[in-house]
Amino acid sequence: MRNDNKNSINEIINLVSQFIEGKIVNLDKSNREHPSIFHYYNEIIRYWSRLNYIFQKTLRSLDLYDLPQKEIATYIYTTYRKLQENAAKKNIIDELNLSTDQNNNISRFIDKLETFSWERALSGKSKLEILSIKEAIPTFVIDRLLPVMSFEFIKENIQSMNDYHNYDNFVRISDLKIKISNQNFLNILKNELKSYNILMKRDPEIPELIYIPNDKKSLILKSSSYSSSKIIFQDKASAAVIKVLSPQPFEYICDMCAAPGNKTNLIAQYTSNHARVIAGEFLPKRAFEMSKLINRTNSLNTHLINCDSITFPLRYKNIFERILLDAPCTGSGTFSANPELKWRQNKNFLYQNVTLQEKLIESALNLLKPNGILVYSVCSLYQEEGELQILKYLDSLEPLQIPEWFSPSYKINSNVVPGTGRLFPSINHTHGFFIGKFKKKEI
């Protein structure tokens, strides 16, 4: 384990043990900022079912039964260290700092792991089961994607989300804080990036975004440009959604599901604080965090409401010129950043989200002016949250053009769903997104 002490290993094992108990663990700030705890917890959860499969198979041959949760967590950690990182047996045992009895068992377990063979472990399994076990992805996800993606394309996307190096990080200059045209600041930023061995490279599709190599992200988090909020991390898909929305100064714009607020902030930036932006967010804690971002970034015309956007607390209907509905969803396109979400994927979770999205789309249709623009987006790979949602509302919505560099959305019954597109982790190196742009018909 990289430069670490026994306390952090104990913490990792405690966190994994809580995960086994069924708790959804959100790492607190100090754990998120601790490189080893963040890395090992995230990667163990990312590969959870694969590690568990190897662990169960290996344990069976050692006659060890009914282990308490904390010991299971220790074995799973050992499995990760041995098979994913090829760590030496002595190092693993030293790190764990266990009693003599436990050491003997771990030592036998590591000997067994050394003889583990995928060929033997997977013999007789179907192609789908092998993908599910090796890439640690629930069969539910594969089954849901098979009607709209080839098996190979599913595999590529799952692998892209597992290999988080494949995901491109970007920052953008926070123009409300410091003018993008400020040559002085551009030089300062260029030099700061240079001091971390980063060349200022802009994204070809969204030139406001500056590419940050994965292994440099932690340096940027400590940089003075970042800590003074002059640059902000922004996911490319998230910036693409606002490009599609194309907000204009002096418009009345609603961002219905707004926290943590990076998209709202880009709306304010693109309109130079001249649009009236009403942002809704249901969860108080997320709204509170977002209010801090609004202040930090000088977003002057953004009014944040802690509300349920299904019944948006405004007296009038048909008032907004543009609405962004970046809807709550299963997050099935974001496993690279949120590996724990893999283990929440099931039919109930999907249909809870589908129902919530329907109610929010209906609310958006009430709030939008005739001829007003609606952008609907979800960070999901499922057709149920994307194309199939839109098909229900095409009587009220006229499709508009979306950028040509987007990947096509799924064909439904061999037909393209107009006004919609997708971003895929394996093609676009972003989170998986569905994005649609429409005009509300005058009825």
Ligand SMILES: C[S@@+](CC[C@H](N)C(=O)[O-])C[C@H]1O[C@@H](n2cnc3c(N)ncnc32)[C@H](O)[C@@H]1O
């Ligand atoms: C996909 S996230 C939005 C991300 C945000 N647009 C951004 O780019 O930073 C969806 C958000 O909707 C919020 N939400 C869920 N149900 C809601 C509702 N009924 N009304 C308003 N917000 C809701 C969630 O708490 C979550 O913060």
